Amino acid sequence: MQNMMMRVVAVSALALGAGHAFAHEDFRVIGTVMSHQDSSIEVQSRDGTMTSIRLDRQTLITRDTKTVAAAQLEIGVSIVVDAYGDSTDDLLALDIRIVPPIATQ
Numbered sequence: 001m002q003n004m005m006m007r008v009v010a011v012s013a014l015a016l017g018a019g020h021a022f023a024h025e026d027f028r029v030i031g032t033v034m035s036h037q038d039s040s041i042e043v044q045s046r047d048g049t050m051t052s053i054r055l056d057r058q059t060l061i062t063r064d065t066k067t068v069a070a071a072q073l074e075i076g077v078s079i080v081v082d083a084y085g086d087s088t089d090d091l092l093a094l095d096i097r098i099v100p101p102i103a104t105q
Contacts, residue, residue: 024084024085024086025084025085025086025087026082026083026084027081027082027083027084027085027088027091028080028081028082028083029043029045029051029053029080029081029083029088029091030045030046030079030080030081031043031044031045031046031049031051031078031079032044032076032077032078032079033073033074033075033076033077033079034050034075035075036070036073036074036075038055039054039055039056040052040053040054040055041053041055041073041093041096043079043081051088051091052089052091053081053083053091053092053093054091054092054093055070055092055093055096056092056093058094059092059093059094059095059096060094060095060096061073061095061096061098062095062096062097062098063097063098068098072098073096073098077098078098078099078100078101079096079097079098079099080096080097080099081093081095081096081097082094082095082096
């Protein structure tokens with residue numbers, strides 16, 4: 001009985017720890033496409049910060065609410081990216097919206 005209780009405690013501890021290990025945060029990146037490869041883009045925000053964002057088959061890319069091909073992510077295009085990851089150094093794009101040029105001040 002005591003052995004069984006120890007197993008239950010051990011499995012519970014592992015389950016709680018595993019849930020935290022897979023937790024990701026949501027991020028929004030607004031800026032201009034500076035580089036585009038097959039599976040990633042580099043985005044420069046207004047403050048000059050460069051962010052690398054991975055793309056996959058499930059990344060939805062839209063312009064004016066219509067789905068467009070990844071080829072539309074040309075250098076100089078303004079975008080809003082909703083992504084998730086552990087930090088800004090590890091982002092995967094969920095949705096990318098091509099928007100009118102972002103005004104500079």
